[in-house]
Amino acid sequence: xxxxxxxxxVAALWFLCLLAGVYLIFHNKSRxxxxxxxDAVFVWGDSQMYQGLDAAxxxxxxxxxxxxxxxxxxxxxxxxxxEKTIPDGxxxxxxxxxxxxxxxxxxxxxxxxxxxxxLKDIINSGCPLGEAERIFELNRRxxxxxxxxxxxxxxxxxxxxxxxxxxxxxxxxHPLFEEKKDWFQWKAKSYEKGIHSLFEKRSQIILIxxxxxxxxxxxxxxxxxxxxxDSLKTKIVKDYSMKVDTLELCSDSLLMHDLSHMNEVGxxxxxxxxxxxxxxxxxxxxFLRVVIE
Amino acid sequence: MLFNSIQFAIFLPIVFMLYWFVFDRFISKSKWQLxxxxxxxVVASYVFYGWWDWRFLLLIAFTSxxxxxxxxLMQRVDSQQFDLKLMGVGNSLEINKLxxxxxxxxxxxxxxNLLILAVFKYYDFFVTEFAQLFHISTEGxxxxxxxxxGISFYTFQALSYSIDVYRGKIEPTKDxxxxxxxxxxxxxxxAGPIERATNLLPQFLKKREFDYDTAVDGMRQILxxxxxxxxxxxxxxxxxxxxxxxxxxxxxxxxLLAAIFFTFQIYGDFSGYSDxxxxxxxxxxxxxxxxxNVPYFSRDxxxxxxxxxxxxxxxxxxxxxxxxxxxxVSKAKVVRNTFVIFLLSGFWHGANWTFIAWGAYHAILFxxxxxxGKNRKxxxxxxxxxxxxxxxxxxxxxxxFFLAVIGWIIFRAESIGMAWEYFRGxxxxxxxxxxxxxxxxxxxxPTNLFIVIMLVVEWIQRxxxxxxxxxxxxxxxxxxxxxIVVSLIVFEGGQSxxxxxxxx
Numbered sequence: 161x162x163x164x165x166x167x168x169x170v171a172a173l174w175f176l177c178l179l180a181g182v183y184l185i186f187h188n189k190s191r192x193x194x195x196x197x198x199d200a201v202f203v204w205g206d207s208q209m210y211q212g213l214d215a216a217x218x219x220x221x222x223x224x225x226x227x228x229x230x231x232x233x234x235x236x237x238x239x240x241x242x243e244k245t246i247p248d249g250x251x252x253x254x255x256x257x258x259x260x261x262x263x264x265x266x267x268x269x270x271x272x273x274x275x276x277x278x279l280k281d282i283i284n285s286g287c288p289l290g291e292a293e294r295i296f297e298l299n300r301r302x303x304x305x306x307x308x309x310x311x312x313x314x315x316x317x318x319x320x321x322x323x324x325x326x327x328x329x330x331x332x333x334h335p336l337f338e339e340k341k342d343w344f345q346w347k348a349k350s351y352e353k354g355i356h357s358l359f360e361k362r363s364q365i366i367l368i369x370x371x372x373x374x375x376x377x378x379x380x381x382x383x384x385x386x387x388x389x390d391s392l393k394t395k396i397v398k399d400y401s402m403k404v405d406t407l408e409l410c411s412d413s414l415l416m417h418d419l420s421h422m423n424e425v426g427x428x429x430x431x432x433x434x435x436x437x438x439x440x441x442x443x444x445x446x447f448l449r450v451v452i453e
Numbered sequence: 454m455l456f457n458s459i460q461f462a463i464f465l466p467i468v469f470m471l472y473w474f475v476f477d478r479f480i481s482k483s484k485w486q487l488x489x490x491x492x493x494x495v496v497a498s499y500v501f502y503g504w505w506d507w508r509f510l511l512l513i514a515f516t517s518x519x520x521x522x523x524x525x526l527m528q529r530v531d532s533q534q535f536d537l538k539l540m541g542v543g544n545s546l547e548i549n550k551l552x553x554x555x556x557x558x559x560x561x562x563x564x565x566n567l568l569i570l571a572v573f574k575y576y577d578f579f580v581t582e583f584a585q586l587f588h589i590s591t592e593g594x595x596x597x598x599x600x601x602x603g604i605s606f607y608t609f610q611a612l613s614y615s616i617d618v619y620r621g622k623i624e625p626t627k628d629x630x631x632x633x634x635x636x637x638x639x640x641x642x643x644a645g646p647i648e649r650a651t652n653l654l655p656q657f658l659k660k661r662e663f664d665y666d667t668a669v670d671g672m673r674q675i676l677x678x679x680x681x682x683x684x685x686x687x688x689x690x691x692x693x694x695x696x697x698x699x700x701x702x703x704x705x706x707x708x709l710l711a712a713i714f715f716t717f718q719i720y721g722d723f724s725g726y727s728d729x730x731x732x733x734x735x736x737x738x739x740x741x742x743x744x745x746n747v748p749y750f751s752r753d754x755x756x757x758x759x760x761x762x763x764x765x766x767x768x769x770x771x772x773x774x775x776x777x778x779x780x781x782v783s784k785a786k787v788v789r790n791t792f793v794i795f796l797l798s799g800f801w802h803g804a805n806w807t808f809i810a811w812g813a814y815h816a817i818l819f820x821x822x823x824x825x826g827k828n829r830k831x832x833x834x835x836x837x838x839x840x841x842x843x844x845x846x847x848x849x850x851x852x853x854f855f856l857a858v859i860g861w862i863i864f865r866a867e868s869i870g871m872a873w874e875y876f877r878g879x880x881x882x883x884x885x886x887x888x889x890x891x892x893x894x895x896x897x898x899p900t901n902l903f904i905v906i907m908l909v910v911e912w913i914q915r916x917x918x919x920x921x922x923x924x925x926x927x928x929x930x931x932x933x934x935x936x937i938v939v940s941l942i943v944f945e946g947g948q949s950x951x952x953x954x955x956x957x
Contacts, residue, residue, distance in 0.1 A: 161473060161663045168672070174932075175939050182940055293459055302944040 183274075186305035190273065193308045198247035200225040201438065202310060204239055205255030207232040208370035211421040212450075213253070214431040215313035221435035224251075227310035235260055235268030236350045237295050240278040243354045245309040248361045251438060256369040256393065256447070259420065261347050262336050262385050265291050273307030274299035281353055286346035317424035318417035324373060325418045333376050333419060337383035344385065348392045352399075359400050365445045366437065367402070369393070371409075371452050373419045393447060402445045407433055410453045426452070454504040456729045457683055457949055468497045469736055473663055491634040491657055494737070498639035502602070505643075509601040512573075516566060517636040520611040523562035524618045524625030524632075530555040559619035563612055570608045573600055578804030603643030605801055607636055609768055614650035616772055623651050631657040640733035644726050646744040646764035653741070661738030670919060671735030677910075677921035678728030680938050685907050686721030687947025688900045689714040697865060701874065705881030712879070715865050716858045717904050720749065723762070728920070747915045749908075750835050752849035754818040754856060755828040765801065769794045780823055791823060792816045802864075807872060811864045818856055834916050899945060 196202070201224050203215060210230040219226040229242040239254070246252060260268065265287075274296070283292050298304070358365050372380060380386050397404055407430065409415055415426030422430065430450060437446070454460050476490040503510050534551045577595045584591045614635075617623045626632050635654045641647075696703055696711035703711070727744035734741045748760035758766055770779075777790045792813070799812020822828040835850065836842040842850065862879075866872035914920050921938075923931050 161665075164663075164665050164668050165470075167669075171935075175936070178936055178940065179943055182944060186944075297949055300943060301946070305944070 183305055186302060187274075189306045190308070193306070194245040194310075196227055196245070196247055196250075196310065197225060198250045200227050201251045201253060202242075202246050203228040203230060203253045204234075204242045205230045205253075205368070206234040206257045206260050208257065208259065208421060209253075209255040209368070210234075210316055211318050211417065211423075212370050212427050212430060213315060213434070214317060214424075214427050215315040217428060217431045218435055218438075219313055221432065222438045224438070226313050228312075228314045229272060229310045230255075230314060231269060233260075233263075233267060233269030235263075235265065235270040235295075236347045236354070237268070237270040237278055237282050238272045240281055240350060240354045240357075241270075241272045241275045242309045243357050244275055244278065246358065246361065246363065249363065250361075251364045251366075252358055253366045253368065253434065254355075254358075256367045256389075258369070258385075258389050259336070261344055261351070261389055261392075262341050264341075265343050265347075266294070270295050271298050271304065272309055274305045282346065282350045285349035285353065287343075287350070288346075291343075315427075317427050318421060320413065320423050320425050321417065322414060324414070324416060327418055330375055330419065334379060337376075337380040337385045340384055344388055348388070352392070352396060355396055355400065359445075365400070365402070366434065367396070367447045368434075369447070369449045370420075370422070371416075371450045373416050374452075376419050397447050400445055402447045404447045405449070407448050407450045408453050409433075409450065415452050454501050455949070456726065456733075457679065460504065464497075464501065465733065465736075472497075472737055477661075477663075487658075487660055488628070488630050490661075491628075491630045494634040494639075494657075495630060495637055498634070498637040498642055501639035502637065502642055505602055506599075509604075512569065512601055512604070513607060513637055513642075514633075516569065516608060516611050517633045518629075519562055519565055520614050520636070521626070521629055521632040523558050523615055525627065526558045527555050527618050528625040528627075530558065555619065559615050562615045566608050566611055566615075570604060572596070573598060573604055575800075575804045606645045606647055607642060609647045609765075609801075610650075611636055613647070613768065613772065614654070617650050623654065626654060626658065628658060638734070638739065640730040640737075640739075641741055644723070644730070645762075646727055646730065646742050647768055648741060648764070649768075653739070656739050663738060666924070667735050667738070667740075669924065670922070671732040673921045673923070674728045674732030674735065674919050676732075676935065676938055676942075677919070678725040678730075678732060679942050680725070681721040681728065681907060681920075682725030683946035683949075684721075684903050684941050685900075686718045686725060687949065688903060688945070689718035689721065689947075691947055692897075692900065693718055693865070697875075700871070700878060703878065705879050708875060708879040712858050712862050712865075712875075714900070716749075716854070716861050717907075719861060719864075720745075721907065743918060747834075747911050749854055749857070750850055750912065750915055751853045752831045752835060752846060753822060753827075753853055754815065755822045756831040757853055757857060758815070758819065759832075765798065769798055773797060780828075784824060787823060788820060791820055795819065805867075806869050807863055807866050810869055810872070811860055814860050814863055837916070903941070903945070 201218065201222065203209065203213060203218075203226060205213070207230075210232060213228075213230070215226045215228045215230075229238070234257070236257075279292050279296060282295075283289065355365065355367075371377070396402065409426060409429045411425060411429060413425050415422055415429065417423035417426075434448075437448075454464060472490065472493060476486070476493045499510050499513075502513065530551050534548055537548060537551075577597065580594050581591055583589075584594070614623070614632075618625045631654065634657045635648075635650065638648075638653070638657075693711050693715045696707055697715075700708060700711075724745040731741045731743070742764055744762060744764050746760040746763065748757050751757040751760055774790055774794045777793060778786055779790065780787050782790070795812040795816035796809055797812070799808040799810070799815075802808040802811075819828070822830075835846055862875055863869075863872045866875055911920050914922055921934075923934060926934070
C-alpha cells in the first residue's frame with residue numbers, strides 16, 4: 161500500500177515535470193511566433209469589432225500593417241493574452257466590449273492561447289477558480305500553447321441589407337443590460353489590468369465603444385449595467401488621461417446588420433474615421449464612442 | 454462529476470486515501486470497520502453524484518431502499534416457507550400462497566422501479582407520440598423534467614437484485630449500508646457496467662484487501678480509458694458534431710467520414726468510461742465485470758453483440774431473452790424473442806424512434822445468424838495465435854464494421870427523417886472516390902493517427918482483458934508509453950465533452 165502511494169507520488173512528480181517541460185517547449189515556440197513589428201496597428205475585439213472594422217481598408221488607408229485578434233464571443237482573458245504579445249510603443253485599437261463584460265463567462269470564447277500569467281491575473285481580479293479552470297481546459301491543447309495571437313488583417317463584414325436581422329429577439333437583450341451580473345467586477349478589473357499593461361508599454365491606445373441599435377439603446381442607456389460600464393469607462397479615461405470623442409456615423413443607408421453588429425457600410429465608414437485618427441501626426445490615447453445618427 | 458474533470462482528479466485521491474488509511478487501517482480493529490468503510494463508499498458516491506444535481510440523490514436512495522426492503526420481505530416469506538416445510542405443518546396450498554406472496558413483492562418492486570424510469574425517461578415521449586397520433590395538444594401534459602444521470606444504469610442494477618433474490622440466486626442482504634454501496638458505487642453509478650448483485654454485492658459484504666498489482670492494473674486501465682475518451686472520442690466529436698449539425702450541406706464523403714468518426718467516438722467514449730470505471734473500482738479492491746471486448750474486431754454481428762456493452766447485453770439475455778424461451782423454442786418465437794431484446798435494448802438508450810430503429814436494424818442483422826444456428830460461430834478471439842488476420846477474417850471484420858457504422862448513423866441521428874436524409878446524402882456519386890481525401894488532409898492527421906494508435910494497441914492486446922496490460926514490458930519502454938499517453942491526453946485531447954452514455 162505504502163509502496164503504491166509512493167510510486168504514484170513519484171509518477172505524479174515525473175508527469176508534472178514532463179508536462180511542464182513540454183509546455184515550456186511549445187510556449188517558447190509561441191514566443192517566437194508572436195514577434196511583431198512595433199510600427200504595426202494591433203486590433204483586439206469581440207464580434208462588434210470583428211464585424212465593425214475593415215482591417216484591410218484600415219491597412220490601405222494608414223499604410224501600416226494591421227494585425228487583428230478579433231472574433232465572436234472573445235472574452236477578457238483573451239484580451240490579456242493578446243495584450244502580452246503586443247510590442248512596446250505600438251498602436252492598439254481595442255474594443256470596449258460591453259457584451260463581453262455582461263455576458264455569462266460560460267459563453268466567452270477565450271481560446272487564443274494558454275498564458276499562465278494571464279490566468280493568474282484574472283484569478284487575482286476575482287475570477288472564480290471554476291471559471292479559470294474552464295479557461296485552462298479550453299486552452300490546454302498543443303495549438304493553444306504554441307499559438308499565434310494576431311492574424312493579418314482578419315475581418316468578416318456583414319453584407320448590406322435594407323432591414324435588420326434578428327438572430328435573437330429583442331426581449332432576449334433585456335437581461336443582458338438589466339440584470340446585475342456577478343462577473344462584471346472581475347471582468348472589468350481584468351480589462352483594466354490589460355489597459356494598464358498597454359499604457360505601461362507606452363502604447364497609443366484607442367478604445368472603441370461600438371453602438372447598439374436604437375431599440376437596444378432605448379432601454380440600455382438607463383440600465384443598471386450601462387451605469388456600471390459607464391463608471392468603468394470614466395475610471396479608465398481618468399486614470400490614463402484619455403481624450404473622449406463621440407464618433408458620429410451618418411448615412412442614408414442602414415448601418416447596422418442586427419441589434420449589435422454593424423454591416424459593411426457602417427464598418428467601412430467607421431474604419432475610414434479611425435484611419436483618419438491614426439494618420440494624424442499625434443495620436444493621443446482616446447476613448448471613442450461610436451454613435452449612429 | 455466527470456471522470457475527465459479536475460474535480461475528479463482531486464476527489465479520487467482523497468477518497469482513496471480515506472478509504473484505505475482511515476476506514477481500513479486505523480479503525481481495523483473495530484467490528485464496525487466494514488460497515489464504516491461501506492458507509493464511506495456511500496457518502497463518497499453520493500458526493501460524486503450530488504456534484505451534478507443533489508436533488509436526484511433522493512431518487513437513488515428511494516430506489517435503493519425499496520429494492521433492499523423488497524429483498525428483506527422476500528426473505529421473511531422464504532423463512533416462513535422454510536419453517537412450514539421444516540415443521541411439516543404447511544400444506545402445498547399454504548406454501549403456494551407464500552410463493553405467490555413472494556412473487557407479488559418482487560413484482561411490486563420491479564414495477565415501482567420501472568415506473569420511476571418510465572416517468573423520468575419515457576413519459577414525455579409517449580405523451581407527445583399519443584398527442585400527435587390523436588391530434589391533441591400536449592400543453593400542460595408534459596412533465597419536462599431533466600433526465601437524472603445514470604437512472605437507466607442503477608435501475609437495472611436494482612432490478613437484477615430483486616429478480617435474483619426472487620429466483621433464489623442470491624441471499625437477500627440485511628446489511629442496508631452494503632446494499633446502498635452496491636447500488637451507488639461511484640465508479641459505475643452513472644454509466645455502468647451494469648453490475649449484477651451476484652458479482653458486486655458479495656464484495657461489499659467482506660473485507661477488501663489492498664493488492665498492489667491489481668491497483669497498478671487499475672491505474673493503467675484508467676490511463677487507457679482517458680486516452681480513448683479524451684484523445685480519440687473528444688477529437689472525433691469535434692468533427693462529428695459539426696457534420697451532423699449541418700448534414701444537409703455536406704458532401705457524401707464528408708458524411709461517410711463523420712459516420713466512421715462517430716463509430717470510433719462512441720466506442721472511445723463508452724469503452725473509455727468503462728475502463729476508467731473498472732480501473733477506479735480496482736483501486737478500491739472491487740472487481741467489476743468487463744463491458745467491452747474489442748467489438749470492432751468482430752467477424753459477424755452476433756460476435757459484435759457479445760463484445761459490445763456486455764453488461765447490458767447479458768442483462769437482457771438473462772432477464773428477458775432466456776425467460777422468454779431464448780432460442781430453444783419454435784422459429785417464430787425465436788424471431789419474436791430476438792426482436793423483443795433488440796427493440797428493448799434500443800429503447801433502453803432513450804425515448805426516441807431512432808433508438809428503436811437502431812435496435813430493429815440489429816435484430817434484422819442478427820436474425821439470419823440465429824435462425825441458421827450460426828450465432829455462436831465465432832466465440833474465440835480473431836486471429837488467435839497469429840499477428841495478422843487472414844484475408845477472410847479481415848473482410849469479415851470490415852463488413853461487420855461497416856454494418857455497425859450504418860447502425861450508428863441511425864443511433865446518432867435526431868430523427869428517423871434525419872437518418873434517412875443522411876443516408877441519401879451519403880449515397881451520392883463520388884462518395885467513395887473522394888473519401889480518401891479526408892485521410893490525407895493535414896487537419897485530419899492527428900485524429901486519424903489517434904484512432905490508428907487505439908486500434909493497433911487493442912489489436913496487439915486483444916487476447917488480454919485490459920488494453921494497456923504492459924506490466925511485463927521493460928521498465929523504460931513502459932514508462933515511455935505512460936509518458937506519451939499522458940502527454941497526448943493533456944496536449945492533444947479534444948475539448949471536454951460529456952460522456953455520450955450519460956444521457957441514457
